[in-house]
Amino acid sequence: MKKTMLRWVICAMTASPLLSVAQSTEPTPNSHSSLFGGGGMNYRTFSIGINGGITAPSVLIGGSNDFTKSLISYGYGAYAKWQILHFFSLRADYMGGRLKGDQSRELGDGSKPNRAVESFETKLKWTASLSGVFNFATINWAYRKPIAQLYASVGGGLAGYSPTIKPAGGTETDYKTDGNIQELIIPVGAGIKFRLNDFMNLDLGYTMNFTDGDNLDGFKYGTAKDKFSYGYAGLEFALGSRTKPQLQWHNAPAVMYDDLAAQRDRLKAELDAANANNAKLAADVAKLQTDSDGDGVSDIFDKCPDTKAGDKVDGSGCPLPKPEVVKPPVQVIITDDDRRLVRNAIDNLEFETGKSNIKPKSYASLDEVASLLTRKNLSLKLAGHTDNTGNRALNMRLSKDRAESVKAYLVGKGVNPSRIEATGYGQDQPIATNKTAAGRQQNRRVEFTIY
Incomplete structure (x- = not known):
């Protein structure tokens, strides 16, 4: 299982740069119906994904659990996503795998930890969660079409797992005799996604899961609740007609730029048609640019046309109030x-x-x-x-x-x-x-x- 998953991740990451270069020369996508996107009629809004990666009973923000050393293990997952707006979606995730840890790392004073349990292994049978995903930084002005995007997510869900612990000097035993443990989790994650083509994306992410209990590692030490992390690489597949673009890659600034450029061209054509007398137009432009007192405000808008050289002015060309002279501090005598x-x-x-x-x-x-x-x-x-x-x-x-x-x-x-x-x-x-x-x-x- 581990070797198959590792080969899959390596192949996906190797193919990413080649596919990204190939897609960067693709033509501009179909015309968009609105600036910020929305509506399933013009975009593909549903997608599914699979991923695999590594797990650890610790998180970047919040540290580890009740064992001094977090061991790397494996995990796998899948999700279904509904893209509501180009920058926001709802994602339903499933994840499974294993978590491991022991007490082999020394404490801060150099001593070995003396705790009742020396190691654990938890089978993470399943986690099910619903998260809101926020996309940002999805603009690529060079090709007018995004090829990468950063995202962050937060949500809530439920996890089912069964820990196995090894007491100090003892043998491995199940933490609970009645089977699975189920607890609420809060997943918080971030990642980067690459658009490989019009229907497939490469997804690299990291998720921190905070549980509502202290049972994940089968050992209660202190008052902090348990947590675990999942770093993964995976593929996302857009559902629907390939003639429609993915809503999550909709480039709102590019659409706005195109709309403004079209308006500019239309207004310029109307202005050229309405101003047949080019000489008068040139004179009007010269008058508009005239600044007799050199304060940076055109004479047409300058309400104070005789400003002294070097004076700072406001938008109407009038001098700004000069700062008050600060008096030297009064000397205080220490008695x-x-x-x-x-x-x-x-x-x-x-x-x-x-x-x-x-x-x-x-x-x-x-x-x-x-x-x-x-x-x-x-x-x-x-x-x-x-x-x-x-x-x-x-x-x-x-x-x-x-x-x-x-x-x-x-x-x-x-x-x-x-x-x-x-x-x-x-x-x-x-x-x-x-x-x-x-x-x-x-x-x-x-x-x-x-x-």
């Missing part, structure tokens, strides 16, 4: 009382042990600093420091987090965040010896510098 207020905040600042959480007893003095900064529009530099106890990298991060914590508190009190600079120096700038408890206490600090 001794201001500095005492800041020193008081430094002396009263305390954090939870080994954390960046500010203790409530420090709030009052920090509120006074926030009031000073906003009242006098001052700037503040925060420098976080630690003693040399513990890991240097952790100390550097802790000092930075504590400075950022003070900044966040002051910003929450209305201080402009661009006026505060928060920096962490770790254990590299002690002001006392680290050999005594008193010295280490002095080194654990956040310095305030106002300017």
Whole structure:
């Protein structure tokens, strides 16, 4: 099954470039009845598709399930689609396959996961869903006929599956003894489609399926619901008469361009017939283009014909209001009382042990600093420091987090965040010896510098 499906996908992808080049020289399709398309009388609106590809018990947005490693497996599917507008369709999908995963990947700290189940394999017997598909970027101006389109889809449905799990140190067993599990799913996907010819398209896509439960892998670990993904390649076949174009490839901008070009040609012919006196027409055009004051607005439309050179004007040729001259900022003097207020905040600042959480007893003095900064529009530099106890990298991060914590508190009190600079120096700038408890206490600090 896997080898047959793989050969089918490789053949389809190999044929795609050749067929795309061949179709790009085809003539413009039949005339369209409306700008945005619609109506089964002029287009083929129904199609079916088959596909095959790979599955995984993880998604690009949302991560994996309850196992540390998602294993690649296979899947297959088919769908029927109704194209309502050239950019929107309804698609009914069926999909089946298998999903695999185990606990072989190490955790973030380098340790092996110690979980009750070490691997699983789920037989995805079927999924049935109905999705809305939105087409965009389907324009190819070079040949006036789209050869590729991007699409996105979202919908809802139901999945039926049966997981088999292998407990740690045990043998494989069925997760549920009563057979199939059925749960709601929300499929969200995207892909690219290539028009191979007038009745067949190459479809490359990726779908993320979010289930309404935590049974997909037969193991409940944490509170997150399970999900799985399906990346596929397939063929889509349009149903109906081959004399009609596919609605999904209808090029609305090209139709609009043709209509406007036809109107332009018709109006030009009428204008040429109505203006036999070419000399008068040339004089009128010259008058229309005359701009005596050089402001970019023709004299006919210029309500202020004597604009000074270099002045910026509006659509009627009148000068725009000139920007007000910004006065230099008033210099603010930092007083001794201001500095005492800041020193008081430094002396009263305390954090939870080994954390960046500010203790409530420090709030009052920090509120006074926030009031000073906003009242006098001052700037503040925060420098976080630690003693040399513990890991240097952790100390550097802790000092930075504590400075950022003070900044966040002051910003929450209305201080402009661009006026505060928060920096962490770790254990590299002690002001006392680290050999005594008193010295280490002095080194654990956040310095305030106002300017």
